[in-house]
Amino acid sequence: MTFQDLNLNTPLYNALDDLGFTTPTPIQEQAFNVVSSGKDVVGIAQTGTGKTFAYMLPILKQLKFSKQDNPRILILVPTRELVVQVVDEIEKLAKYINTRVLGVYGGTNINTQKQQVAQGLDILVATPGRLYDLAVSRVLQLRSIQKLVIDEVDVMLDLGFRHQLINIFDILPERRQNIMFSATMTQDVDELINDFFILPERVSIAVSGTPLENIQQERYSVPNFYTKVNLLNALLQDKERFNKVIIFVALKKMADRLFEALDQTFSEESCVIHSNKTQNYRLRSIEQFRNGDNRILVATDVMARGLDIDNVSHVINFDTPEFPENYIHRIGRTGRAERQGHAILFSTEKELDALKRIEQLMQMDIPLNDFPEEVEVSNDLLEEERIKVKERNNPLKLKAEDIPGPAFHEKKAKNKKENLGGSYRREIAKKYKKPKTRGDKNANKKNKRRK
Numbered sequence: 107m108t109f110q111d112l113n114l115n116t117p118l119y120n121a122l123d124d125l126g127f128t129t130p131t132p133i134q135e136q137a138f139n140v141v142s143s144g145k146d147v148v149g150i151a152q153t154g155t156g157k158t159f160a161y162m163l164p165i166l167k168q169l170k171f172s173k174q175d176n177p178r179i180l181i182l183v184p185t186r187e188l189v190v191q192v193v194d195e196i197e198k199l200a201k202y203i204n205t206r207v208l209g210v211y212g213g214t215n216i217n218t219q220k221q222q223v224a225q226g227l228d229i230l231v232a233t234p235g236r237l238y239d240l241a242v243s244r245v246l247q248l249r250s251i252q253k254l255v256i257d258e259v260d261v262m263l264d265l266g267f268r269h270q271l272i273n274i275f276d277i278l279p280e281r282r283q284n285i286m287f288s289a290t291m292t293q294d295v296d297e298l299i300n301d302f303f304i305l306p307e308r309v310s311i312a313v314s315g316t317p318l319e320n321i322q323q324e325r326y327s328v329p330n331f332y333t334k335v336n337l338l339n340a341l342l343q344d345k346e347r348f349n350k351v352i353i354f355v356a357l358k359k360m361a362d363r364l365f366e367a368l369d370q371t372f373s374e375e376s377c378v379i380h381s382n383k384t385q386n387y388r389l390r391s392i393e394q395f396r397n398g399d400n401r402i403l404v405a406t407d408v409m410a411r412g413l414d415i416d417n418v419s420h421v422i423n424f425d426t427p428e429f430p431e432n433y434i435h436r437i438g439r440t441g442r443a444e445r446q447g448h449a450i451l452f453s454t455e456k457e458l459d460a461l462k463r464i465e466q467l468m469q470m471d472i473p474l475n476d477f478p479e480e481v482e483v484s485n486d487l488l489e490e491e492r493i494k495v496k497e498r499n500n501p502l503k504l505k506a507e508d509i510p511g512p513a514f515h516e517k518k519a520k521n522k523k524e525n526l527g528g529s530y531r532r533e534i535a536k537k538y539k540k541p542k543t544r545g546d547k548n549a550n551k552k553n554k555r556r557k
């Protein structure tokens with residue numbers, strides 16, 4: 107199948123020619139007619155499969171020129187980086203079409219965005235929070251929205267945007283087409299679909315959770331953080347092979363730590379993104395990585411989901427994701443648009459359960475590599491890696507055999523008496539009266555005499 111079979115129009119063909127794209131990807135092929143039909147659509151496709159164009163091709167084909175100011179197409183994405191990326195993709199595809207595209211996201215001056223909205227637009231790409239703020243401020247009118255696209259729905263729900271999405275549904279016109287894309291089908295996604303969508307058509311190019319076949323996967327068993335750093339350093343020495351590498355870690359703190367550790371050897375070549383970095387820092391990091399200034403990008407899951415960066419040679423999973431879906435998302439950053447990719451996974455013993463879950467989801471085992479002899483195994487441990495030594499003999503806690511059991515015979519009569527202590531003295535004191543003070547012996551004598 108070629109793009110000619112989709113019956114597009116000249117401006118779109120010209121844009122596709124400029125991009126050098128000749129054949130639609132499977133999701134583009136499958137989604138085209140369904141999206142064109144105007145029905146609600148749920149698409150399951152990983153990032154990197156061409157899903158942005160899968161919804162944009164039919165939308166742009168149908169979008170008529172208009173002078174009205176209010177947007178007609180609304181595209182919601184979970185992160186600011188994705189807003190920038192999707193706007194970029196649309197602009198490439200709409201190069202020869204007279205459409206106004208605007209991207210809005212939080213963390214930047216809302217007034218600037220209000221002015222941009224006020225100038226009029228056709229397609230709005232937004233993160234949910236900022237979209238809502240703009241709508242509430244009334245600068246942005248949503249009554250002309252004909253199509254709502256929610257991209258990366260699973261991430262959106264993972265980030266806790268369900269409530270915000272529902273608020274947005276409330277202020278959108280009821281008669282609209284809903285188009286959703288998700289890399290995985292999760293229970294949350296399923297619930298959202300059942301609650302808010304009317305008999306959506308489903309298009310799916312891969313069973314949820316199946317990794318792209320053109321990613322070569324391998325793994326290493328590594329005992330701890332610092333040994334992982336050593337192994338990583340050794341691998342990254344091969345600059346030719348490892349020419350564009352994303353290293354994933356689950357936590358921001360770890361991302362910073364790893365970035366610092368790498369900085370000693372690869373300071374000119376590495377950058378980092380996570381949600382505690384400023385917007386400008388994040389965009390700069392991605393740009394530097396995308397254009398090749400930096401060879402190595404350290405990223406957390408949330409930040410890098412959905413990022414489309416060409417020619418990523420390797421994805422290195424510095425830790426083993428707890429949720430197998432995250433692994434699928436991570437490795438989907440390499441081997442994009444049908445190019446060969448490589449994914450490497452590091453697992454400690456503690457992470458073996460997570461590895462099992464990943465292998466179960468993929469229904470395949472990830473081949474294990476021998477740990478390279480030349481890489482030093484470190485005995486240094488991070489605070490959180492140190493096993494807390496449990497006190498074996500807790501003096502405060504008696505063992506079962508030490509706990510006194512019930513007495514097995516009755517006490518003898520004399521032992522039953524309550525011991526009040528010093529009975530002899532008490533008897534004497536009763537007899538002679540206790541001297542009030544030591545020097546008061548005379549008082550006792552006087553008492554005696556009175557008797």
Ligand code: AMP
Nearest residue numbers: 127129131153154155156157158414443
């Ligand atoms: P996406 O899944 O939308 O993030 O797209 C992944 C990458 O594939 C993007 O860089 C697109 O520009 C590219 N792409 C989209 N459609 C095609 C196509 N038909 N042929 C080749 N590359 C494509």
